[in-house]
Amino acid sequence: MATKTATLPKKKGKKKFVPSIVAFACNWCSYAGADTAGTNRVQYSPHFRVIRTMCSGRVTPGMVLKAFKLGADGVLVSGCHFGDCHYIFGNYKAVEQFDKTKGLVRTLGLEDGRIRLEWVSAAEGDRWGQVIDEFVDQITKLGPSPLNPQPKFEE
Amino acid sequence: MDATVEQLKKNRVFLCLECGKCTAVCPISRYNKSYSPRRLIAEGLFYGGDDLYSDQLLWSCLTCQLCSQRCPVDVKYSEYMRDVRAEAYNRGEWGKPTHGGALHHVMEMTASPTLKQKRTDWIEKGLKTKKKGDVLYFVGCLPYHQELFCKDFDFSPVSIAQDTVRILNHIGIEPVVMENECCCGHDLYWLGQLEKFDELGQQNIKDLKKTGAKTIITACPECAYTLKEVYAQRKIGDSGIEIKHISEVVAENIGKFKFTEQAQTISYQDPCRLGRYMGIYDQPRQALAAVPGVELHEMPRNRRGAICCGTTNWMNCGATSKRIQHGRLEEAKATGAETLVTACPKCQIHFRCSECGDESQKVGIQLTDFVNVIASALKG
Known part of the structure; x- marks a missing residue:
């Protein structure tokens, strides 16, 4: 898969913003999906860091807010598809938690687009690459987070 | 070591008589036998602090100042806890938020x-x-x-x-x-x-x-x-x-208010910051008494002796906190009041949390804020 951010031609004089993104991926599906993306040699944007959690339902508003506090420009929470959850109802819990997170992020004045909830299964390596690419594009458009003290720009 | 001595001096901890009144009244010690203000003070005084800073119980203190009220030599325990926590925080310790x-x-x-x-x-x-x-x-x-x-x-x-x-x-x-x-x-x-x-x-x-x-x-x-x-x-x-x-x-402006009749029996929870910290006990009671039809039933432990809502600073909430809240709500219910009124939004959140879940465990008392009672009685 062709990357959108990495292969874009550089414009002279204008430096392109490179987002820092934190992706919380559940151990059973999304993290394995990211692994599949790696073994399938899917080409996708490198501007994210994965944090493995046992379940997407474990990702509390506090964890997402901490990422923003430490300067993340966007946060992705990813888990199993409904019905596939290793803990049966963990991803339903993730939706509940994510609703609260959304409210807090909005009240803080950050754009809704800075957080995203996705379902990626262990077999969907391509989809993982797609989701990351889309999200990186979205955050690049939004620009640096107001809480990011040192936004990175392309050389 | 210097920081420890300074904390002790600043908050009058050297004067401690070891009478144990603090532990006797502490709402946490009542339900959690391993927590004792007196022991935490002794640890700071005699053992110099290293163990004290890594103690998880440090973060449990409600800073409700009930102990300081009873202390015969006015040891500033809540402030002492704050200073010890500041040092512990610098050393990389943190409670369970x-x-x-x-x-x-x-x-x-x-x-x-x-x-x-x-x-x-x-x-x-x-x-x-x-x-x-x-x-x-x-x-x-x-x-x-x-x-x-x-x-x-x-x-x-x-x-x-x-x-x-x-x-x-x-x-x-x-x-x-x-x-x-x-x-x-x-x-x-x-x-x-x-x-x-x-x-x-x-x-x-x-x-x-x-x-x-x-x-x-x-x-x-x-x-x-x-x-x-x-x-x-x-x-x-x-x-x-x-x-x-x-x-x-x-x-202050009670004369300017026009109220409608409200038939309800209430009990009032003194928030620690409003009561013990700022000494505002009478104003909320006067305001509530001015609403026609509102009948105030005081809990046995009120004003200076009021019990905290069980959690402060969003820290170390657990079974002890729930027991404190449950006990307080039962106390309010026993006065015959239908509603417990509090002047602090956080008290209400904590009490509501304790009323969540198992139906058989609920005390069954309504909870509301002071301003909600006043505003709902306003005319027009």
Whole structure:
């Protein structure tokens, strides 16, 4: 898969913003999906860091807010598809938690687009690459987070 | 070692008689036998602190000041805990924050000058607020509480903000509401994050001065206490603004209110910051007594001896906290009151949390805020 951010031609004089993104991926599906993306040699944007959690339902508003506090420009929470959850109802819990997170992020004045909830299964390596690419594009458009003290720009 | 000695001197801990009255009255010690204020003091006095700083129980103290009230030599235990926590925090220790630490992160984030919060969504049609004026309403964390607790506890924290504005409008005050209000920093202060607190305080004083307000009104005792006393104690700067809790405002202007008849029996929970810290016991009671039909049943432990709501600073909540809350609610229920009224939004959140879950475990008493009672009785 062709990357959108990495292969874009550089414009002279204008430096392109490179987002820092934190992706919380559940151990059973999304993290394995990211692994599949790696073994399938899917080409996708490198501007994210994965944090493995046992379940997407474990990702509390506090964890997402901490990422923003430490300067993340966007946060992705990813888990199993409904019905596939290793803990049966963990991803339903993730939706509940994510609703609260959304409210807090909005009240803080950050754009809704800075957080995203996705379902990626262990077999969907391509989809993982797609989701990351889309999200990186979205955050690049939004620009640096107001809480990011040192936004990175392309050389 | 020097830091330890300074903490002990500053907070009169050297004077400790080891009488153990603090442990005897401490609401935590009552349910958690391993927690004892007297032991924590002895640890600081005799063993020099290293074990003390890594002690998890350090973060359990409610800083409710019930122990300081009973102490014969006036050891400032809550303040001592704050200083010990500050040192522990510098050493990398931290308690177990509730709600995944979400609220602590929010508090720290609001200090950022580049952040533009969207926190005024609660201002409904019909509520009159201004951008500049003499009186300012300091909202506090309520919009964040709304997002976190509204669904789980089936109540609306921002209704406290709405009703406060309604009350002020009723007596002809149009308050200023800041669009990008910082956290007052109360919780960070008591958890020993003093650098961050100073940052918040300076930002706040700058913002407050900009509005040109002469009086600040708040419906949260923690904000009131922090803005009024702690900023001065920390020498963050004097805003020169008078700070009042809404119950003081209602009590002062009680003649201007027109109430309708309200038939309900209530009991009143004294929040620790409003009562023991600021000495405001009578104003809320006067205001409640002025509403026709409202009958106040006092709990046996009231005013100076009131029991805390069980959790402070969103830290170390657990079985002990739930037992304290359950006990307090049963005490309120035993007075024959239908509703427990509190003047602090956080008390209500904690009590509501204790009333969640298993039907058979519930005490079955309604909970409401002081401003909700006053606002619902307003005529017109």
